[in-house]
Amino acid sequence: MTTSPDELLPATRRALLHRIAVAQAEGRAPSLVAAVVRDGRTVWHGSRSSVDGHAPDENVQYRIGSITKTFTAVLVLRLRDEGALDLGDPLEKHLPGTGAGEATIAELLAHTGGLAAESPAPWWERTPGSLRPELSDVLGERPLVHPVGRRHHYSNPGYTLLGALVEEVRGAPWEEVLRREVLEPLGLDRTGAQPRAPHAGGWAVHPWADALLPEPVEDLGRMAPAGQLWSTTGDLARFAAFLAEGDDRVLSADTVREMRTPAAPAEAAAVMDGATYGLGMQIQHRHQRLLVGHSGSLPGFLANLTISVADDVAAVVLANCTSGPLLGTVGADLVRIVAEAEPRIPEPWRPLREVDPSVLELAGQWYWGTHAYGLRVTADGRVSLGPLSGNGRSSRFRANGDGTWTGLEGYYHGELLRAVRRPDGSVSHLDLGSFVFTRQPYEDGAAVPGGVDPEGWRGIG
CATH class of the missing domain: 2.40.128 (Lipocalin)
Structure with missing residues (x-):
């Protein structure tokens, strides 16, 4: 009996199921769903527990929190590639009057713009976006808490500014631009700013009792570009394939590679963990491999997207709880399981077609x-x-x-x-x-800077 190279071996599939089963049970998540991508397509899907009385499949929506930021970054890079802006432009050039305009677009993408991590109280993730109708409500009286460009400081308001930048340049709402320019071309039909059935409900799990409390579902308003989206493992699997290989209808392979390239200095603790940030993507070293992607959370939901480009393996993990399973660890483990059990088969060696x-x-x-x-x-x-x-x-x-x-x-x-x-x-x-x-070390007569001693090589008597 032979196995198709597009299928995972039974032992690999069981190891993947075991990993998410442990995560769901020990993390006490009402439900947890995951997918693995290889060679640009989903090769495994698994879930534990239930949503609305049945096991969630690849079409059940969960809120994905800050993975939304990667989508927003894609929109900004599209503007750059079209020549509508430069990443070195200060925000003020395109979106004047914010009070944070000296930060460049690249710095906002990489969270090095010096902005505060959060908007002023009350906490934006658990209150209506109608409380923050203007950018000034998002930024507050003290938008900058660090010198611009000096350090990596994760900032949700920074991505609100990038969403506003997209709206200003395109002359249309962020969500409309996202659907037209990214979601529809990539076939992400189950991704959007509002939930559509079937979708999971968000829950808080009591820390000392196996009891649940429903979390509120808020429209984040101005903060939407930082964390509003709902999606599925099916859609995020397709998005992962795009982030690994590019798609000229959205962004080229060179540009998504640029997104995956470190663009921010790492904090001291992050250096120990091998973690940094690119342009809308988190970057880390785990299990001796380079992983890129993004995590996400909102009250009631956790999300993670992890990609190993070198192994051609990606993992998506979603859960409907405020805290519990460490999905970043789970995603990295799913990638490792496949990469180690079924290593990528290299392309066959082929000679040059023509020799110059x-x-x-x-x-x-x-x-x-x-x-x-x-x-x-x-x-x-x-x-x-x-x-x-x-x-x-x-x-x-x-x-x-x-x-x-x-x-x-x-x-x-x-x-x-x-x-x-x-x-x-x-x-x-x-x-x-x-x-x-030169063909020889310090070759006589070659244009070696500083010249070569005319007596050449010698010994010492």
């Missing part, structure tokens, strides 16, 4: 000073440069079409690599952001 002699002659060993590096030409038309042993700076480079390449990651990200040729056309050396790589 001028590029092929660059392949092989090079030296930066006395450090040995290897340059490889890969089938995707790129080159890679990295140390032959030990740790060191390395990167892949994409061709620019003019005989130069641009670094794609690490220290050399954005830096230009070019082959410097002699008058006879032969290669003298590689220049990488002013670093000179």
